[in-house]
Amino acid sequence: MQKQNFKTNEDFYANYKTEVPADFNFAFDVVDKIAAEDPRRTAMIHIGPTGTRVEKDFEFFSTESSRFANGLAAAGIGKGDRIMIILYRRIDWWVAMLACHKVGAVPVPSPNLLTVKDIEFRVNFARIKGIIAEDSVADRAEEARKNCPSLEVLVQAGESDAAAGWLDLETVCAESSDSFPRPADCACGDDSLLIFFSSGTTGPPKMVEHTHNYPLGHYTTGAYWHDLNPGDVHLTLADTGWGKAVWGKYYGQWMAGAVVFVWDFRGKFDPSELLAVLADHKVTSFCAPPTVYRFMIREDLSKYDLSALRHCTTAGELLNASVYEAWKEATGLPLYEGYGQTESVLQIATFPNMTPKPGSIGKPCPGWEIVLIDTEGNLCAAGEEGQICVKLDPRPVGLFTGYLDEPQKTENVMVDGYYQTGDKAWMDEDGYYWFLGRTDDLIKSSGYRIGPFEVESALITHDAIVEAAVTGVPCDVRGQAVKATVVLASGYEAGEELTRELQNHVKKVTAPYKYPRVIDYVAELPKTISGKIKRAEIRARDEADAKA
Template sequence: MIDYEKEMKEFKWDWPEYFDIASVVDEHAEDRTKTAIYWENENGDERRISYWELKFLTNKFANVLKNLDLKKGDRVMVMLPRIPETYVTQLGIIKFGGVIVPAIEMLRSSNIKYRANDCGVKAIVTDMSGTKIVDEVRSECKTIEHFILLDGDKEGWTNYDSLMNSQSRYFKADKKKIDDIFYISYTSGTTGLPKGVVHRNSWMYAFKRINIPFWYGAKDNDLIWATTSPGWAKWFWTHLGVTMNTGASDLLYQGRFDAEKYFELLEKYPVSICCVTPTELRLMIQVPSLEKYDLSHLRSLLSAGEPLNREVVETFQKAFGITIRDGYGQTETCCLACNYVGIPEVRPGSMGKIMPGLGIKILDPEGREVKPGEVGEITVKAGIPAIFKEYYNKPDKTKEVIDDNGQYHTKDLVRVDKDGYLWFEGRADDVILSAGYRIGPFEVEDALVKHPSVVEAAVIGSPHPVRGEIVKAFVILKEGHDPSEKLVKELQDFVKSVTAPYKYPREIEFVKELPKTISGKIKRKDLKKREYEKKKVKFP
């Protein structure tokens, strides 16, 4: 049982000089029978990989990179689905001394080009579907020298298996300092292009000290399932940061969301800790006769990404006696707040309480700490190893989020109640939180104005009962173009073709003008407030 008050007063980091998650995984391989990964796809095909096997597979991929003449610190982009090879490549990159640049499968060619050129990607690993996207901009990705194809043969690509089969299963890895960079992940903001969030090995150590004991409560005999995809930071939060750190077993399901299938998997394996998005949970409670599933082995059910409504919490409590525990953090951080293991009361909709050792302060716009009942922004002590190092090659953007007192500003607003529970109140910026995705309006607006009929566009989050928010666009058309349902569909399809499909505007409203500040900036907050009032939802 966690003594929260004691931890808040006495917690100390004690950072080791050397640490990396690949070395931790190798230590778990001492037990040759220990299962690292259970994998299943929609067709029912199954695979099982032990930590012992994973050690030698990652050694082989580290040798692949070495024999391709890559150097320590070189960036390797990985765009793969939920398969064991995602683990193999990511851990092999760390073991070799490279830097992982994760990419979600839904990215478009322009997204790949920007990320590759921004941080100087030297090699990319993807599957056949990914090659189609990459090949569209291959000649424009100036730094990529090696194109590795996982599942087949294609001109201009080197087959993954042929590379792996020729490698030794032994690799002598250099010791990695805890401050060494191992990861650059791109996150959307409200203005400008995506920023590369740079993390050191210490990020994984922070999960060992915070996420594992406080939020997950994970043990080495657990079977853990997180439904996130490998391109997201949440993959590293759970699959590497918790499961591999602990030496537990990981469940990977390579398939589309299906509520009944999710329950079947939870029952079959059986999963003891599961982390699911609020959107998935809202759909799961629609399954008839939930009580028919045996989830007696499920010890912890976690959720993150957006506030969870009371109905979902109460439904799972009634059907299975399980209390869902929310947590909160960002791509830039470890877990900042959660309903920790053993918390006296889980209050539905609350993020829980702040975590120790992070110097968290809830500040008002004038930089003063708020009182109970007031709304303020979550800030974290900058410079500590648990937090990101910087935005890659964007010192101005890094400075924008760190104040003169050395606090990193998350731009997330919360209300703190008298007992120290945090309640999400909205974003200080305009990032849209939809079905667990964080969507920056700039990329969607930029895509829309590329269409020949659009002169200007503004994008906001519009309230939605299942997804939390959906992307809505307010569009001004060029002269000679008239609003129509056909044009709405055309614009939606166009956005899907230009940027990641999940970002497309599910609603489009044609307008004559947009509200703007004196300096000409779009007043998205005004549009969003109007939208919430129209749908009779309380404005955050």
């Protein structure tokens, strides 16, 4: 694909079109094609858990994925079979994903934090036929297997010996042919490509299905939002168990001609280690949630040579203006925000041909007609709050097909020709969108509608706060009062004095009426396994306490 140069965002939105070739399959039409034309082109720089650097070219991914595809086919995996993949950021993850694409199997990328119960639920709900798992996860998968009648094929990756009944990924590849011609009934186009389980912040996770045309929607992400050119080295700090991995470590980056940089750290990231990785390996483009930038700016950035870094993006949370300014002052680089969901590719973003507004998620991406609709079904004017909705005709490339096996849930979000995202925002006079939060999370207090992200963003600018979750609690006077549930940094103690200090701090940072009238100090916040805060759980607990 050839990147075009658009000087203005208006020109970009009006004239960029996503090309959708007939019978598209990413593994054959991108990876194998590059390998045939330029086999030694670097595809990945991988930094292992011990710091070892390995470079892999496209010929490697083409041949290894073909080997594994042959191994999967020999084990009885075919077109349409669903395969759960629970791997860390090891190279095997990319090999396994490509192999599934070639065979026509439907990978279900899954986080390594899944419990036995989680694995059982997902395998049975999705009727999963096989699991490709990290050796450290294999015992949980084996335990779950007892209650999962659909499971037939088990493959282990890692240094440990595979248990009885399990195949070893490395052995399977070594013993298989490196040739896997495109099948006559190749999975492509509108065939099922992969399934993500949603994070389930308000209930059991749903199965989000994407087709083989889905990767094409990520070209905008890689070439334009990440601003990648051939030879660029891009790092997205994301776990392979979630959708952000294919957003930033796979499809769009390789289509844009960039090198995917992978840092396979285990456990929590260390900001000083991350900065050293960025500097030592000359990363040129970087994407991470705002929280990561918030931790990095607390370090002495002058110790690190970040001169190779030329473009930075962020998504997943609200970006605080102070973080934006501190990062820009230290590096000279603005932060470009973006918005999308597990159900989609990038929908709204700040692109390099736009002037970033800190805290704004930007403007709609080409091919995505976005509107804001209020609770009465009316289109919102500038300055009015509404739900982010996507026009379905024409259907954007990269939008999910629906929630598998749950037609009512699909019907609930596909309404009157729009996909209703469940997220609220408002648009300013310049056409920039400002994210407010999930529709269920908005707080109605004394006639005001308050988005939790605004208050959380203000709270975390105080040195005492590590994390914050803002919810509404019943109030006889205001209908709802703003409540903050916070985790304190070391060296700070909860008490009335700190509460008053935090309240006054919020009043100075944002509109005074938004300050939290209740502050609850906790050791940790309830979260999904993807790390999203479970505000619904906090609200349910408060409601139960009120009734007690």
